[in-house]
Amino acid sequence: MNFTEYNFLLFFLIVFSAYWLLKRTAWQNLLLLVAGFVFYGWVHPWYALLLGLSIAVDYFIALGIAGDRAHSGRLTALSVLFNVGVLAFFKYGNIIAPGLADAFHQFGWEADFLLKQVILPAGLSFYTLKKLAYILDVSRGILEPLRDPLAFGLFISFFPQITAGPIDRAQTLIPQIQSARVWKADHFHRAWPLIVMGFFKKIVIANTLAAVVDRVFAYQHPTRFMLLAAGFTFAIQVLADFSAYTDLARGLARLLGFETSKNFNAPYLSLTPTEFWNRWHITLSTWLRDYIFFPLRRALLRARAPGWMSDTLPPIVTMLLSGIWHGAGWTYALWGGLFGVLIVVYQWLGMGGAWKPANRFHAFIAWLVMLFILTALFLIFRAPSLEWLGAAWTTGATLGTRNELAAALINLSVTLCFMLPLAIKHLLDRAFRPDSNLHAIYYVAATLVMFVYLNAATPDFIYFRF
Amino acid sequence: MRFFLKYLALLLLSLAGLTWYIPFHYDMEYPQPAGPRFTDEIRKIHARIIEENHVEVVLVGDSTLDRSVDETLFSEVIGQRAHMIRIPASSTALWYLVLKNILIGETTNPPDTMILMFRDTILTLPDYHVSGGRETEIDEYATANEDFVVQTAYLNFMNPLEIAAEQYLPLYGARRRITDSIESYSRALLPGLFLSCGVECSARTFGDVFINIENINPDFSQGVLMGEEENLYTSRALNFDAQIGRSFLPELIRLARESGINLIFVHARTLTFPNLESQPDGLAEYKSKLFAYLAQNNVAVLDYSFDPRLPPEYFADPLHMNAQGQAVFSRILGEDIRNLIPR
DSSP states (O other), X not given: OOTTSHHHHHHHHHHHHHHHHOOSHHHHHHHHHHHHHHHHHSSOHHHHHHHHHHHHHHHHHHHHHHHOGGGHHHHHHHHHHHHHHHHHHHHHHHHHHHHHHHHHHHTTOOOGGGGSOOOOOTTHHHHHHHHHHHHHHHHHTSSOOOSOHHHHHHHHHOHHHHTTOOOXXXXXXXXXXXXXXXXXXXXXXXXXXXXXXXXXXXXXXXXXXXXXXXXXXXXXXXOHHHHHHHHHHHHHHHHHHHHHHHHHHHHHHHHTTOOOOOOOSOGGGOSSHHHHHHHSSHHHHHHHIIIIIHHHHHHHHHTTOOHHHHHHHHHHHHHHHHHHHHOSSHHHHHHHHHHHHHHHHHHHTTOSTTOOOSSHHHHXXXXXXXXXXXXXXXXXXXXXXHHHHHHHHHHSOSSOSHXXXXXXXXXXXXXXXXXXXXXXXXXXXXXXXXXXXXXHHHHHHHHHHHHHHOOSOOOOOGGGGO | OHHHHHHHHHHHHHHHHHHHHHHHHHTOOSSOOSSOOOOSOOOOHHHHHHXXXXXXXXXXESHHXXXXXXXXXXXXXXXXXXXXEEOTTOOHHHHHHIIIIIIITSXXXXXXXXXXXXXXTGXXXXXXXXXXXXHHHHHTTOOSOOHHHIIIIIGGGSOHHHHHHHHHOHHHHTHHHHHHHHHHHHHHHHHHHHHOOOHHHHHHHHIIIIIOGGGBOHHHHHHHHHHHHGGGGSHHXXXXXXXXXXXXXXXXXXXXXXXXXXXXXXXXXXXXXXXXGGSOXXXXXHHHHHHHHHHHTTOEEEEOTTOTTSOGGGXXXXXXXXXXXXXXXXXXXXXXXXXXXXX
8 A cells, every 4th residue: 555545545544543532551552453454465475474474483583592592692693594584585685596596497496486577575675674673683782672572563564654654773663652642633733744755755756757868768868867867767766756655654654653774864965975974764774774884894893804895794794785775686785885986086186074175166166076976876776787887878969959968858848846945844844933934935835836737546555575 | 734724625616617618618518418418420331332332241440350351352252342341450339330320321222131250359348448539430420319329338337436527627628628629739839939940840750650550560569459459358357247238239130120131240360369179268169159149139249269160370469360361251251141141
């Protein structure tokens, strides 16, 4: 089910009404758990089955770890293998399977069953990271495992978050699940602006820009200028799309009395790659930092690895894994790997995490360079394949015919017009109180434009694919 | 609370203002009926050809018909004058309108036979290929009074909120016109500034570059094509019993029978499921129910789904034949049809 579908509206109205009619927290939690499974299994009921199985495995492993600290390492490894294995099977199975089937064939074993297409259940990547963080924290002894299976099940299957995050940690969500929740008008006041912005960004901005971007990637011989324009448009599209989902998820969670994490903080105003990852998909970045980057760096330091290695390897490996997490394909791996390399290069240039520009001119130049880099990286991310991009870049003209130049300008033109509301909102948030008259006018305008762009069928959110 | 009330009051005020202004600006009725509005103008070229050439057999279908049958060769084989009405990406709503408004409504001597080429579940999927730009195409075959088409192809698939919004919220009802003008102005901003290419020039350029089929990557167009085809194999589409009553099929059969037109259905061969083994069980069950229904209604059907005389080499892509396939199939179809049509 998609947040922008009519079915979801009905589903949420039923859940919301029943939820606040129930007074006891345990009943509320049970309702949310059932709602999570219904929401998740709506398209394919077996998704819900997989979710249930996956929750049960980690629930018992976590209890096992806490009950037998002597063997906690083995159980942790088992959980990591299970979670990564399931994720790899669904995410990369279609790529690995033909090779495996070929290898079996060499030995005279026919394994055609491997060639069946495997469909990636939406949100699997997200709840896998949620469970891994939980298991690793229990294993490190910084989190007590939950004895209550209902609370653990709800933590993983919480429907506002299950398909595309935010990837909230147990420390954030579980205390809220366990505490009593009563209806307060404040829940609504904090939720509705997020919901208006979520719908507006998805329906008006992201969907319009998607149509423009898709045209360029469907074009037989795109020019270099067209490609760069499309990379820039896609950067705005993916921000609008994903931050829309996060706003909706946070807004819906607030209506149910939950406070969930912010995922974006004006990422395209970043001056360095490190700053970008501190502002972009924040819950994923902090996950990668806490469970990949820091442990790897600590391990290298403990092993007395050369300084250059402990400085370069952790960012490159972390970002490479981030790329691979996003999808099975060389475009994603290169996108992530290049981010890692960029972080290292910026560190070498003395522009690491703590860098501050000397003046506004330096800040402007750093921002411009970063924006160009992000455009190029999002072009790689969106390209159908590296071969396609390589061929298009090397054989394509720079500006092309007058018509092609005009077409690239049309692309940029639409992007500038449709990113304007995002820029205005950012300026309003910086200059005025969130309940100012100008904010009210902005939300009214956003709602009106949304009515105009509303359509019964809305394309899925981009991050459902990852 | 004050902030939300402020927002709500402003929103209601703006909506009230726009509800007054938009019908006036766009010359719309209020409340306006939900669903698309069609004009009374009908494309008359086919009726003229049928009348002038005394056409006896009319073939109707989408691009699969266009690419698999050669009109001249087919006419030669059947020994009668045939005419093809091939409308790319068309479906039952449009085929129904062709029968009602062109073959019956616009000709004094309707053709003896109408051959309708379809594939898989398309005959009982009334909402397939009816939205977006296709409304304009449907309008070319529709009169201003097509309540049955609007209900069957559109309203049955709209939720109550959407129907109410179309009727009572002109901002929503006029959304296509408003988004068209927002998008045309937003496209022209930079081309206008740097290349003196205004709104009309930008629209034309956008079409010439990005919508021209010659410029579209074949992999992409094939991906889009097959993506669209997936709609034919959803659980809803495969549920013949649930779909038949809400489809155009019973009405197509009734209209043809009442006007004395011999209706023949032809199941096209495609490579989506190239052989019997690859066909999903659900589709096999659907087809057997469809063929039983047609037999029960005394409607002839020719099924070429897995015809071994049409190997994959005859196809340019999973749905469309190449020139060699077209030549072979025109002959095969002609010979089979010759036995089914009055002489």
